[in-house]
Amino acid sequence: MILVVFFVLPVCLLAVISFFPTSPMTGMRTGFAPENYRYFWKESYFLKATTRTFEYAILATIFTALISYPLSLWLVGRSRKVRVTVALIVVMPIFITVVERSLGWMAILGTNGMLDSILQSFGATMPRLLYTGTAVVIGLTNTLLPFMFLSVFASVRRLDPSIPAAASTLGASPMRVFWRITLPMTSSGLTAGTALVFSLASSNVVTTSLLGGGETTTIPVLLYEQATVVVDYPLSAVLAVSLCVIIIVVMNLILRLTRKGGGEQAVVVPQ
Numbered sequence: 001m002i003l004v005v006f007f008v009l010p011v012c013l014l015a016v017i018s019f020f021p022t023s024p025m026t027g028m029r030t031g032f033a034p035e036n037y038r039y040f041w042k043e044s045y046f047l048k049a050t051t052r053t054f055e056y057a058i059l060a061t062i063f064t065a066l067i068s069y070p071l072s073l074w075l076v077g078r079s080r081k082v083r084v085t086v087a088l089i090v091v092m093p094i095f096i097t098v099v100e101r102s103l104g105w106m107a108i109l110g111t112n113g114m115l116d117s118i119l120q121s122f123g124a125t126m127p128r129l130l131y132t133g134t135a136v137v138i139g140l141t142n143t144l145l146p147f148m149f150l151s152v153f154a155s156v157r158r159l160d161p162s163i164p165a166a167a168s169t170l171g172a173s174p175m176r177v178f179w180r181i182t183l184p185m186t187s188s189g190l191t192a193g194t195a196l197v198f199s200l201a202s203s204n205v206v207t208t209s210l211l212g213g214g215e216t217t218t219i220p221v222l223l224y225e226q227a228t229v230v231v232d233y234p235l236s237a238v239l240a241v242s243l244c245v246i247i248i249v250v251m252n253l254i255l256r257l258t259r260k261g262g263g264e265q266a267v268v269v270p271q
Helices: 002-017 035-042 044-076 080-095 098-109 114-121 133-157 162-169 174-202 206-216 219-228 233-260
Strands: none
Touching (some): 035 044, 044 080, 044 206, 098 114, 098 133, 098 206, 133 174, 133 206
């Protein structure tokens, strides 16, 4: 019942509003305007923003996985003190607000910022990073890394070390052991983390707007602007519904892979 009241009904209301005509005075008026969706899918500006949104989400998902998976494999054989210390370092960004983290990256990546000052001390020049897609991906990776790490470490930690060891004893090479045993048996945590990170990255507003600026506009940023600045409620609803549908479709595909990979994995904190 709570899910219906606080999730299903608002989404249904949003879908209804997306078909309302736009009013310059009140933002919307009663009626039926299916051309709202035609306008969104035919306008190249929105299509580019949609492509950019999922490009950043995919890159952030890939980078968080490339960091989390090897780190989780390495942590399994370490002492409890090392596991807890590394886990705290990785998870620490959760305890800092997204705005503060984004402002910190602005200070690092900006002109005459920390990174630029270090390179200048060595006589090098830093390419422009702030207000680019690179800065957005860096910020999203930093923000969402804890979610991927906790999901991946849960599955890696549950892997019985005697199974890869037995395969090695029978003559399998380390690479073959990884591809045929380790990766398939830990894929559920990886795909679950992928679904979580992808959905969060696709709907991120703060990091994208602060680090990307006006040159890297995404659908969530446009949605916010249409609803609060332009006051075009039907178009903002169209953006929200379209983004939600795409994310649900992608997450369903990922969760299907998760189920095929061997069931669900609980998220655990390294101990």
